[in-house]
Amino acid sequence: xxEILTVEHISKAYxxxxxxxxxxxxxxxxxxxxxxxxxxxxxxxxxRIINQIYIADxxxxxxxxxxxxxxxxxxxxxxxxxxxxxxxxxxxxxxxYLSQLKGLSRKQALxxxxxxxxxxxxxxxxxKKVEELSKGMQQKVQFIISVLxxxxxxxxxxxxxxxDPINANLIKDELLAMKKNGVTIMLSTHNMASVExxxxxIVLINASKNVLSxxxxxxxxxxxxxxxxxxxxGFINYVDLANRHQYEILEHRQDNEHHIIKxxxxxxxxxxxxxIEALLSVGEITSFRELLPSMDEIFIKVVKQTNQEDK
Amino acid sequence: MKKIRIIIAREYITRVRKKSFILMxxxxxxxxxxxxxxxxxxxxxxxxxxxKIAVVDSSRLFIHLLPETEKIKFDYxxxxxxxxxxxxxxxxxxxxxxxxxxxxxxxxIVTLSSPKQPSLQLRMHILSALKSQIESFKLIKNNIDPExxxxxxxxxxxxxxxxxxxxxxxxKSSDLQMILGFIGGLLIxxxxxxxxxxxxxxxxxxxxxxIVEVILSSVKPFQLMMGKIIGIALVGLTQFVLxxxxxxxxxxxxxxxxxxxxxxVEQQIAAxxxxxxxxxxxxxxxxxxxxxxxxxxxxxIKLIDFGVxxxxxLFYFIFGYLMYSALFAAIGGAVDNxxxxxxxxxxxxxxxxxxxxxxxxxxxxxxxxIAFWFSMIPLTSxxxxxxxxPFGVPWIEVFISGILLILTFxxxxxxxxxxxxxxxxxxxxxxxxxxxxxxxxxx
Numbered sequence: 001x002x003e004i005l006t007v008e009h010i011s012k013a014y015x016x017x018x019x020x021x022x023x024x025x026x027x028x029x030x031x032x033x034x035x036x037x038x039x040x041x042x043x044x045x046x047x048r049i050i051n052q053i054y055i056a057d058x059x060x061x062x063x064x065x066x067x068x069x070x071x072x073x074x075x076x077x078x079x080x081x082x083x084x085x086x087x088x089x090x091x092x093x094x095x096x097y098l099s100q101l102k103g104l105s106r107k108q109a110l111x112x113x114x115x116x117x118x119x120x121x122x123x124x125x126x127x128k129k130v131e132e133l134s135k136g137m138q139q140k141v142q143f144i145i146s147v148l149x150x151x152x153x154x155x156x157x158x159x160x161x162x163x164d165p166i167n168a169n170l171i172k173d174e175l176l177a178m179k180k181n182g183v184t185i186m187l188s189t190h191n192m193a194s195v196e197x198x199x200x201x202i203v204l205i206n207a208s209k210n211v212l213s214x215x216x217x218x219x220x221x222x223x224x225x226x227x228x229x230x231x232x233x234g235f236i237n238y239v240d241l242a243n244r245h246q247y248e249i250l251e252h253r254q255d256n257e258h259h260i261i262k263x264x265x266x267x268x269x270x271x272x273x274x275x276i277e278a279l280l281s282v283g284e285i286t287s288f289r290e291l292l293p294s295m296d297e298i299f300i301k302v303v304k305q306t307n308q309e310d311k
Numbered sequence: 312m313k314k315i316r317i318i319i320a321r322e323y324i325t326r327v328r329k330k331s332f333i334l335m336x337x338x339x340x341x342x343x344x345x346x347x348x349x350x351x352x353x354x355x356x357x358x359x360x361x362x363k364i365a366v367v368d369s370s371r372l373f374i375h376l377l378p379e380t381e382k383i384k385f386d387y388x389x390x391x392x393x394x395x396x397x398x399x400x401x402x403x404x405x406x407x408x409x410x411x412x413x414x415x416x417x418x419x420i421v422t423l424s425s426p427k428q429p430s431l432q433l434r435m436h437i438l439s440a441l442k443s444q445i446e447s448f449k450l451i452k453n454n455i456d457p458e459x460x461x462x463x464x465x466x467x468x469x470x471x472x473x474x475x476x477x478x479x480x481x482x483k484s485s486d487l488q489m490i491l492g493f494i495g496g497l498l499i500x501x502x503x504x505x506x507x508x509x510x511x512x513x514x515x516x517x518x519x520x521x522i523v524e525v526i527l528s529s530v531k532p533f534q535l536m537m538g539k540i541i542g543i544a545l546v547g548l549t550q551f552v553l554x555x556x557x558x559x560x561x562x563x564x565x566x567x568x569x570x571x572x573x574x575x576v577e578q579q580i581a582a583x584x585x586x587x588x589x590x591x592x593x594x595x596x597x598x599x600x601x602x603x604x605x606x607x608x609x610x611x612i613k614l615i616d617f618g619v620x621x622x623x624x625l626f627y628f629i630f631g632y633l634m635y636s637a638l639f640a641a642i643g644g645a646v647d648n649x650x651x652x653x654x655x656x657x658x659x660x661x662x663x664x665x666x667x668x669x670x671x672x673x674x675x676x677x678x679x680x681i682a683f684w685f686s687m688i689p690l691t692s693x694x695x696x697x698x699x700x701p702f703g704v705p706w707i708e709v710f711i712s713g714i715l716l717i718l719t720f721x722x723x724x725x726x727x728x729x730x731x732x733x734x735x736x737x738x739x740x741x742x743x744x745x746x747x748x749x750x751x752x753x754x
Contacts, residue, residue: 078528084521
């Protein structure tokens, strides 16, 4: 896959406060990349550097292999975390103004706005003042403005904040549709569920450093703890279950006639088939699956771990 | 450039469409026209009645000696007490009773009793009439001929003639130039403050709305700042042109309607009174001098180059505004809300207020050192130079002051760009002067 954005050794400090310390990663074309990190880790600074709003103290950003220029950035779709609209201006007029600033002609902008306003069923808002809209409604307008000029790269900082689940899903569907059309999306969010749902790759920034980056599936494999959940139906043989040395039992629950058992393999060289064979004598297995860690768990683990290392 | 144009258009259109702008545009000329018209109009309305004053002169010194005017007549009552005279006010249609006690020469206190509040004009007339009479009585008493005193009194008039380099002579009347200087200076001061603070509020609005980062994904901070400054400058110019045009047409139409019959008469009266004054004061003056004063005023109006006035007004307005509004934009970018602007506003407002404080000094001595230096210093030159222009300023001084102003404008814009760029995306931090210095130093 083509590397559309390459971030190399970016560092940035505000006075004595280090915001980014030698951060490198790459974004592949046509993927969704999640930019994760606790509050104050330096995500917004990083996004602003990619957008050429801030200049890095050292390091470079490349777009399609060439050093990124302001003209590249202006063609991006950018939804900043701190976003708003002119309160006293009418929705339509404002959308027209902002899309003309993105370089669209008035005619093009009107055509695109009509398409999106109809798609989101908000045509009736055109002549309303922004202050009459709710926060979620304003976010919808902002989303439209950021994608109106058909950018090849989208950079979204917390795109789902302020949306109800229905509208959040609407936006998610739009993002997936755009990805299908080859758009590259960089997503900064604290919503781990949406990361699992949408992202192909992640970069986790903690305390101004890149502490974890790569493919989401591989990362999950990398952090797996060999925990399995097995469900037995009816009677189970406790002696047989307990009398093993390959694993330890983490949890045993009974749900009506089902026994749900969570266990961790102690010897990771054991194949799953061997494990299943060993468990056949315990009872009737109705379900067997490996439990992979959630992004939430990985996030917390990595952040805690790196914080301790720093101390 | 195209993007700056889009920003300018938005700043301009949203402001010009505001109700407050339309209201100001209409009310401003009405107020200004009223300022011109109403005093003249009122003066034509009042005092058409003739005021008859009953004089009870116990001293018997002033009978038929008090000078009368068209509107003040004296009726001398003899053998009557003050109380009796006061009772006659209603029946004889007197405006007031003037009582002169017999000891007036030693104790010059007189009484003016009236059911109405006598006007200042009337009191001044009586005061000066009595004063000059009593003085001449005293002169006679001391064997001095009042005629001698009268002929000794001299009213000196300085007719200023300006000698130009090309050898031509101009007669100047500085009153009119003073007024023009005042108006020009005040207008520039007013416009810089009004529109400069609009720039600041606009920047704060974008910052607190959180729209600024959305816009900065499409344009550079400097483009956004300049677009706003230029857009608002155009609003100011529009307002000024509309005001000038509307005020002019209002004054001409209103004066045509309200003062149709009086203006010619009044001009005649004015001319007459000047002639009278001249002839009584100085019998030996040349006859044609009488008209000099009036014609001098008209001469000056003709001599003041309104082309130069308007051109320099526009120049000092535009560059003074640009220089200051860049600073206002920087303040707006550095703070989170209007309440925080105070500490940074002070150094900007001081030079502006100083130039207004110095106004009377400058218009009375337009070529003195204060006027010269403050019309060179760029922070005060827009207002101060505008006060000096009607008096005629050597072109080299205007040129140097203009160049200095343009250079300072470039400097403040550069400075403001630096502060604005850093401050505009910074929230929730109380900014100090030390921070500003750091931002300017950063590359």
